[in-house]
Amino acid sequence: xxxxxxxxxxxxxxxxxxxxxxxxxxxxxxxxxxxxxxxxxxxxxxxxxxxxxxxxxxxxxxxxxxxxxxxxxxxxxxxxxxxxxxxxxxxxxxxxxxxxxxxxxxxxxxxxxxxxxxxxxxxxxxxxxxxxxxxxxxxxxxxxxxxxxxxxxxxxxxxxxxxxxxxxxxxxxxxxxxxxxxxxxxxxxxxxxxxxxxxxxxxxxxxxxxxxxxxxxxxxxxxxxxxxxxxxxxxxxxxxxxxxxxxxxxxxxxxxxxxxxxxxxxxxxxxxxxxxxxxxxxxxxxxxxxxxxxxxxxxxxxxxxxxxxxxxxxxxxx
Numbered sequence: 001x002x003x004x005x006x007x008x009x010x011x012x013x014x015x016x017x018x019x020x021x022x023x024x025x026x027x028x029x030x031x032x033x034x035x036x037x038x039x040x041x042x043x044x045x046x047x048x049x050x051x052x053x054x055x056x057x058x059x060x061x062x063x064x065x066x067x068x069x070x071x072x073x074x075x076x077x078x079x080x081x082x083x084x085x086x087x088x089x090x091x092x093x094x095x096x097x098x099x100x101x102x103x104x105x106x107x108x109x110x111x112x113x114x115x116x117x118x119x120x121x122x123x124x125x126x127x128x129x130x131x132x133x134x135x136x137x138x139x140x141x142x143x144x145x146x147x148x149x150x151x152x153x154x155x156x157x158x159x160x161x162x163x164x165x166x167x168x169x170x171x172x173x174x175x176x177x178x179x180x181x182x183x184x185x186x187x188x189x190x191x192x193x194x195x196x197x198x199x200x201x202x203x204x205x206x207x208x209x210x211x212x213x214x215x216x217x218x219x220x221x222x223x224x225x226x227x228x229x230x231x232x233x234x235x236x237x238x239x240x241x242x243x244x245x246x247x248x249x250x251x252x253x254x255x256x257x258x259x260x261x262x263x264x265x266x267x268x269x270x271x272x273x274x275x276x277x278x279x280x281x282x283x284x285x286x287x288x289x290x291x292x293x294x295x296x297x298x299x300x301x302x303x304x305x306x307x308x309x310x311x312x313x314x315x316x317x318x
Contacts, residue, residue, distance in 0.1 A: 062259075063135040078167065083097075097122075097123050204227050209243065244295060248293070
């Protein structure tokens, strides 16, 4: 943003302090105002530097910018710095990937890359800060208003929106998670041998969950990093029962996909969608979301803590 920030920024700061989470990331919030509460992708990976795509997706999900968010963040970064080729300073003193004035950065800057400091010359920090500021300015309810608040010029708003349409995926390729439907599942009684997960070498699961795991892995481009494990996890958890998986981005996927799965599996914080029992990020708390997403399935009490559970709920029945 290459012009001075006016009273809009003051009002935006008050908005943040009154209702918005001030951390570097936002996850699984209830009562979302986004027009696409389940998040989305929407960036044409052939038109945007590949290393930046996960940042645009992650920032859009973190600040609830909806399905247009990734493409608009990409467009803003293109217009402001040509994807980092011109970090400034501008004639107005703005610097970095998304051209923040120092005064505005002091309010909205974030440490998204986990290096201990908020730096507008860091792509991750700058893109997340832009998402945070746009959210405070009214996105995604009113993108024109938010972008005008970012830089007070109609030509700027038009250029970012036009660029976002050019950098966005064709509409037919954007699949909202909220619109995704799966076969109606049910409670499965009996069975429950521990079997290998096809296509995930070294990982196994309760046989009743295989179809669920394969469906989720394909839909959200996941890599399964852990399933059944007799030790190394909480003794009263689901891994020792073969009723949980840990996932990270797989081939062709990104943390945006993992975030979308988290938001779909737990639309309201603390109230996971059946058949899931617990949904959450585990691992390195110093890097935002953690190092994997954990999913576990609802099941019968298992006092012995050994598989199989008498019954388990599933997404996809045999």
